[in-house]
Amino acid sequence: xxxxxxxxxxxxxxxxxxxxxxxxxxxxxxxxxxxxxxxxxxxxxxxxxxxxxxxxxxxxxxxxxxxxxxxxxxxxxxxxxxxxxxxxxxxxxxxxxxxxxxxxxxxxxxxxxxxxxxxxxxxxxxxxxxxxxxxxxxxxxxxxxxxxxxxxxxxxxxxxxxxxxxxxxxxxxxxxxxxxxxxxxxxxxxxxxxxxxxxxxxxxxxxxxxxxxxxxxxxxxxxxxxxxxxxxxxxxxxxxxxxxxxxxxxxxxxxxxxxxxxxxxxxxxxxxxxxxxxxxxxxxxxxxxxxxxxxxxxxxxxxxxxxxxxxxxxxxxxxxxxxxxxxxxxxxxxxxxxxxxxxxxxxxxxxxxxxxxxxxxxxxxxxxxxxxxxxxxxxxxxxxxxxxxxxxxxxxxxxxxxxxxxxxxxxxxxxxxxxxxxxxxxxxxxxxxxxxxxxxxxxxxxxxxxxxxxxxxxxxxxxxxxxxxxxxxxxxxxxxxxxxxxxxxxxxxxxxxxxxxxxxxxxxxxxxxxxxxxxxxxxxxxxxxxxxxxxxxxxxxxxxxxxxxxxxxxxxxxxxxxxxxxxxxxxxxxxxxxxxxxxxxxxxxxxxxxxxxxxxxxxxxxxxxxxxxxxxxxxxxxxxxxxxxxxxxxxxxxxxxxxxxxx
Ligand code: NAD
Numbered sequence: 001x002x003x004x005x006x007x008x009x010x011x012x013x014x015x016x017x018x019x020x021x022x023x024x025x026x027x028x029x030x031x032x033x034x035x036x037x038x039x040x041x042x043x044x045x046x047x048x049x050x051x052x053x054x055x056x057x058x059x060x061x062x063x064x065x066x067x068x069x070x071x072x073x074x075x076x077x078x079x080x081x082x083x084x085x086x087x088x089x090x091x092x093x094x095x096x097x098x099x100x101x102x103x104x105x106x107x108x109x110x111x112x113x114x115x116x117x118x119x120x121x122x123x124x125x126x127x128x129x130x131x132x133x134x135x136x137x138x139x140x141x142x143x144x145x146x147x148x149x150x151x152x153x154x155x156x157x158x159x160x161x162x163x164x165x166x167x168x169x170x171x172x173x174x175x176x177x178x179x180x181x182x183x184x185x186x187x188x189x190x191x192x193x194x195x196x197x198x199x200x201x202x203x204x205x206x207x208x209x210x211x212x213x214x215x216x217x218x219x220x221x222x223x224x225x226x227x228x229x230x231x232x233x234x235x236x237x238x239x240x241x242x243x244x245x246x247x248x249x250x251x252x253x254x255x256x257x258x259x260x261x262x263x264x265x266x267x268x269x270x271x272x273x274x275x276x277x278x279x280x281x282x283x284x285x286x287x288x289x290x291x292x293x294x295x296x297x298x299x300x301x302x303x304x305x306x307x308x309x310x311x312x313x314x315x316x317x318x319x320x321x322x323x324x325x326x327x328x329x330x331x332x333x334x335x336x337x338x339x340x341x342x343x344x345x346x347x348x349x350x351x352x353x354x355x356x357x358x359x360x361x362x363x364x365x366x367x368x369x370x371x372x373x374x375x376x377x378x379x380x381x382x383x384x385x386x387x388x389x390x391x392x393x394x395x396x397x398x399x400x401x402x403x404x405x406x407x408x409x410x411x412x413x414x415x416x417x418x419x420x421x422x423x424x425x426x427x428x429x430x431x432x433x434x435x436x437x438x439x440x441x442x443x444x445x446x447x448x449x450x451x452x453x454x455x456x457x458x459x460x461x462x463x464x465x466x467x468x469x470x471x472x473x474x475x476x477x478x479x480x481x482x483x484x485x486x487x488x489x490x491x492x493x494x495x496x497x498x499x500x501x502x503x504x505x506x507x508x509x510x511x512x513x514x515x516x517x518x519x520x521x522x523x524x525x526x527x528x529x530x531x532x533x534x535x536x537x538x539x540x541x542x543x544x545x546x547x548x549x550x551x552x553x554x555x556x557x558x559x560x561x562x563x564x565x566x567x568x569x570x571x572x573x574x575x576x577x578x579x580x581x582x583x584x585x586x587x588x589x590x591x592x593x594x595x596x597x598x599x600x601x602x603x604x605x606x607x608x609x610x611x612x613x614x615x616x617x618x619x620x621x622x623x624x625x626x627x628x629x630x631x632x633x634x635x636x637x638x639x640x641x642x643x644x645x646x647x
Contacts, residue, residue, distance in 0.1 A: 013048075013049060013052040013053075013060055013064070013299075014048060014052070014064060014067065015064075016303075016307070017067075017068060017071045018064050018067040018068055018071065019045060019048070019067075020067075020070075020071040021066070021067030021068060021069065021070030021071035021073075022045060022048065022067050022070070022109075023039065023040045023045055024070050024071065024073070024075055024078055025067070025070050025078055025082075025106060025109075025110060026038075026039030026040055026045065026110045026113070026114070027039050027040050027075060028075060028078040028079045028081075028082045029082055029106065029107050029110040029111070030110060030111075030114055031079075039110060039113075039114060042114065045113065047113055048113060049298075049299070051109070051112060051113060063109070082103075082106065082107075084099070085099050085100075085102050085103035085106065086099075086103060087099055088100040088103065156318075156324070156327035156328050156330060156331055157331060159288060159316055159318060159328065159331065160259070160288070160328070160330075160331025160332070160333070161331075162312075162313040162316065163259040163286040163287070163288050163313060163316060163331075163333070164258065164259055164286070165313065166286050166311065166312075166313040166314055167256065167258050167259055167285065167286040169311065169314070170256065170281065170284055170285065170286055170314060171255075171256045171284045173284070175230055175231050175234050175235075175282065175284075176231060178230075178281060178282050178284070179226065179227055179230060179231070179282065181278075181281070181308050181309065181310060182223050182226050182227055182230075182278055182282060183223075183227060184308040184309065185223060185274070185278065185304060185308045186220055186223040186224065186227070188304060188307060188308060189216065189219060189220060189223075189274075189304070190220065193212070193216045196215075196216065196270065196300065197211040197212055197215075197216060199270075199297055199300050200215055200269065200270050200297065201427055201436070203266075203269060203294075203295040203296070203297055203439075204266070204267075204269065204295055204436070204439045205392075205427050205436050205437040205438065205439050205472055206391055206392065206427070206435075206436040206437075206439070207392075207425075207426070207427065207428055207431075207433040207434065207435050207436035208427075208428050208429065208430065208431045208433065209431045209432075209433070209434070210390060210391050210392075210435065210436060211270075212431065213390075214268060214271065214390065214391060214395075215268055215269075215270040215271045216270070218268075218271050218275070218553075218554075219270060219271055219274045219275060221554075221556050222274075222275045222278070222279070222556045222572065223274075223278060224556075225556035225557065225572075226278060226279065226282050226577070229557070229574060229577070230282050230577060233254070233574040233577050233578060234254040234282075234283065234577070234578075234581070235254075236251050236252065236253055236254075237251065237252040237254075238250070238251055239251065239252060241587075243617075243628075244617060244632075245587075247589070247590065248587055248588060248589045249587075249588045250585070250586070250587050250588070251585075251586045251588065252583060252584065252585055252586070253583075253584040253586060254283070254578055254581040254582075254583060254584075255284065255581060255582045255584050256283055256284025256285045256580075256581065256582065257283075257285055257334040257335050257580060257581060257582050258285060258286070258333070258334035259285060259286045259287070259288060259333045259334050260276075260280040260285045260286075260287050260288070260333060260334065260335050260336075260337055260580060261287075261288045261290070261328050261329065261331075261333035261335070261336045261337070262276045262277060262280065262287060262288070262289045262290070262337045262338075263290050263325050263328075263336065263337070263338045263339070263340065263348070264276075264289070264290065264291050264292055264339050264340070265292050265339050265340045265341070266292035266294040266295040266439055266440060267295075267391060267394040267395060267396070267439065267494075268391070268395075269291055269292065269295035269296075269297050270297065270300075272291075272339050273289060273291060273297070273301050274301070274304075275571075275572070276337050276339075276571065277289055277301070277315055279571065279572075279576060279577050279580055280337065280580045281314070281315065282577065283577060283578075283580035283581050284581075285334070285580055286313065286314055286315070286316075287314070287315045287316070288316050288318060288328055288331075288333060289301065289315060289316065289317050289318070290317075290318045290319070290320065290324060290325050290328060291317070291319065292340075293319070293320060293321040294439060294440050295439060296319050298319065301315070301317050302315075302317050322344065322347075325348075326347075326348075326351060329348065329351050329352060329357065330351075332355045332357060333357060334357075334358075335357065335358045335359070335360065335580065336348065336352055336357055336358070336359045336360070337359075337360045337362075337571070337580075338359060338360070338361050338362070339361075339362040339363075339396075340362075340363065341363065341364055342363050342364055342517075342565050345359075345361055345363060359568065359569075360568065360569040360570075360571060360579055361567045361568040361569060362396065362560075362561060362562070362567050362571065363396070363518075363520075363562060363565060363566050363567045364396055364492045364494075364518060364520070364565075364566065365396050365397055365398075365400070365492065365518045365519075365520030365521060365562060365566050366400045366401060366490060366491065366492050366516050366517075366518045366520075367387075367397055367398060367399055367400050367401075367518075367520055367521045367522055367523075367541075368399075368400070368401050368402070368403055368513040368516075368522050368523075368539075369383075369384045369387060369399045369401070369402045369403070369522070369523045369524075369525070369549065370403045370503075370509050370513060370522070370523070370524050370525065370535060371384070371402065371403065371404045371405065371408070371412060371525045371526075372405050372506075372524075372525060372526035372527075372528070372531065373405040373407045373408040374526055374527040374528060375525035375526050375527060375547070376525075376527070376547075377408060377411060377412050377415055378415060379525075379547075380412070380525040380547075381412060381415040381416045381419055382419055383523070383525070383548060383549045384399050384402050384416070384498070384523070384525075384549060385416060385419045385420060385423075385476075385498060386549065387399035387523065387549035387550050388400070388402070388476075388496070388497065388498045388499075389423065389434070389435050389476055389496050389498070390435070390550070391435075392435045392436055392437055392438055392474065392495065392496050393493065393494060393495045393496040393497060394438065394439060394443065394494050394495065395550070396520060396566075397520055397521040397543070397550050397553060398494070398550075399498075399523065399549060399550075400488075400492065400493060400497070400499065401488075401489055401490075401499045401501055402498065402499060402500050402501065403501050403502075403503045403509045403512065403513065404500055404501070404502060404503070405502075405503060405504070405509075406502045406503065406504050409500070409502050412500075413462075413480060413500055416478065416498060416500070417462050417463065417478060420462075420463050420476045420478050420498065421463065423435060423475075423476050425437070425473055425475060425476075426473070435476075435496065436473075437471075437472040437473040437474065438472045438473075438474055438495065439472075443494055443495065444470065444472060444474065444495075446493065446494065446495070447474055447477075447493055447494075447495035447496075447497070448469045448470075449487065450486075450487040450488045450491065450493045450495075450497070451467075451469075451477060451488075451497075453486060453487045453488070454479055454482065454486045454487065454488045457483065457485065457486050458481060458483070459479045459480065459481050459482050459483075459486060459488070460479070460480040460481045461477060461478070461479060461480075462478040462479070462480050463475065463476055463477065463478040464476055464477035464478065464496075474495055474496050475496070476496045476497075476498060477495070477496060477497045477498065478498045478500070479497065479498065479499045479500060480500055482499050482500060482501050484501070484512065484515075489501060490515075490516060492518070506531065506534070506535065509535075510535060510538045510539065513539055514538075514539065514540045516564070517564060517565045518562070518564055518565055518566045519540045519541045519542060519562050519563035519564035519565075519566045520541060520542060520543065520562040520566035520567070521541055521542065521543040521544065521545070521550065521552065521553075521562075522536075522539045522541045522543075522544050522545075523544065523545040523546070523548065523549045523550070524536055524539075524544060524545075524546050524547070525547055526547070532546045532547065533546075540563055540564060541562065541563060541566075542560070542561045542562040542563050542566065542567065542570075543558075543560060543561075543562075553572075556572050556573065557573055557574075558572065558573050559571070559572055559573035559574075559575040559576050560572045560573070560576065561576075594640070595639050595640055595643040596639065597610065597632075597635045597636055597638075597639040598610075599639070599643075601642050601643070601646050603638070603642050605638050605642075606635060606638050606639060606642065609631050609634050609635040609638055610635055612627070612631045613628055613631035613632050613635055616628035616631055
């Protein structure tokens with residue numbers, strides 16, 4: 001076995017040890033030669049779940065047992081066993097049959113994995129999967145079903161209880177101790193990024209580069225942010241204590257809330273899992289994580305968490321649909337971190353309101369890009385095309401409408417069309433495709449509806465008219481002649497659309513951009529820095545990139561979130577990390593005999609002194625300051641006297 005290669009893979013059915021056993025068996029059956037790589041030199045073991053999925057659970061358990069044995073058996077003994085199985089050729093049939101079946105079974109497993117993997121590289125494997133109904137539109141139906149039935153054995157109440165029980169263990173760790181898990185996870189993801197990318201691609205249909213750039217890089221960047229900033233952000237903070245509270249001091253403690261329920265969408269399943277999970281954990285919380293039923297990445301998060309040494313219950317992954325999510329809210333977590341659609345969040349907020357559970361919401365958007373005529377048009381065109389098409393347009397901060405100044409509209413349109421014509425689309429294996437396809441059938445239907453609506457209202461399609469309205473590989477749809485009343489201009493499409501709209505002046509474009517129920521992100525393109533700044537301030541959104549696109553998310557020191565129906569609260573950055581905390585205010589005084597001036601008993605004299613002191617303190621100036629000091633001292637002594645008299 002090639003050293004260091006794939007000792008672990010992420011399987012929902014087999015443990016790391018069983019995978020190790022399977023790799024040993026694989027190398028005994030296919031040791032490799034000059035023309036063929038050995039079994040473990042390939043990455044095909046990673047497809048094991050596809051095969052195990054279709055086995056009876058008894059057979060799977062038996063196989064698992066055998067693999068456990070192989071994991072501790074020296075490879076020469078496994079080779080001996082494999083060759084012994086061949087003795088059926090020399091035995092009479094009635095004696096040889098058991099050996100023949102064993103031979104067939106063991107080699108069958110290995111050859112199936114090896115050759116289906118090879119075929120996959122050529123794209124045949126994917127086609128076979130499609131014919132058996134495991135196609136791009138329902139990439140995870142089967143695995144999810146199984147994972148959900150495993151889930152059902154544990155009730156939501158047990159999950160909630162476990163999360164609460166272990167939360168004290170996490171809280172007791174220092175931030176530095178929690179960060180050790182973060183560092184380990186970072187290294188693990190770096191070393192297994194290609195395997196993780198394949199898992200992401202399987203569930204989402206996205207291009208390999210999209211998975212690398214937006215999911216893997218983004219996650220690693222956030223983990224690096226936590227490593228460098230969390231200790232500072234979460235340590236006790238001393239704040240000023242005003243003169244009226246002389247002699248006291250004030251502090252803020254950033255403490256854990258308890259249990260965080262994270263509910264995620266399907267568009268960035270790895271990023272939307274790891275970023276909030278690790279931020280919530282570093283802030284000292286236990287986590288219940290419910291991925292989208294469409295992109296569960298079944299087994300992956302648990303596998304990573306257990307391999308970095310997270311204890312049982314610290315991060316629990318619960319598979320299922322909205323009903324499962326709702327049953328988890330019933331367990332009254334200390335906070336819900338939700339990323340998803342406006343329609344869903346209305347139900348979630350209603351349910352959360354029953355128990356006053358705080359919510360942090362990252363919702364949809366209809367993000368505008370505003371291109372002024374003085375911008376570098378080549379750069380702006382490349383930027384907005386990327387912003388509109390990255391992840392096949394399935395990003396909350398996708399560029400969904402592009403306002404182009406009328407004086408450069410035609411030139412900009414031609415540049416955009418040229419770039420769009422060169423876009424390469426496929427679910428590739430080498431990183432050479434620009435975009436992949438759509439993840440869910442429901443979203444394909446929304447894109448189709450928006451397309452039909454735009455065409456019916458007079459829009460022109462400059463690219464993508466070859467799309468049949470159903471295929472998940474929707475080509476880039478470039479729209480011209482768009483009006484504000486079209487769905488593509490004001491509702492979230494969440495697909496590969498490039499929607500061009502004309503504007504004439506700054507005032508007009510700001511008001512059209514703001515005329516939306518959403519307020520997530522925007523981008524502004526112009527050579528005039530003052531104008532960029534003016535427009536950025538005037539836009540009703542949570543994030544603005546100037547002469548760039550979707551880049552505020554690229555800096556994990558910046559908080560991220562929306563206004564209006566795009567969200568509540570912020571995540572990422574120091575603000576985001578602290579949003580998983582109970583921000584506790586502490587005021588410290590000495591253990592003296594002194595009675596505070598504002599405590600009982602109230603007297604007429606105290607009232608007059610307090611009133612004069614208030615006037616002096618808030619009027620300002622040096623004479624008033626002296627007056628404040630005198631009145632304050634008199635008030636202090638009046639307070640002590642009145643207290644002593646009332647004893
Ligand atoms: P969705 O709202 O349909 O589902 C999101 C999650 O909520 C899923 O896990 C789903 O199972 C769960 N859910 C559904 N009903 C529930 C209920 N009653 N109780 C508890 N959980 C429930 O969203 P989606 O289609 O998966 O994702 C697409 C949406 O997410 C888009 O609107 C997109 O803009 C938004 N999004 C926002 C951000 C952001 O950071 N602002 C990031 C990514 C996606």
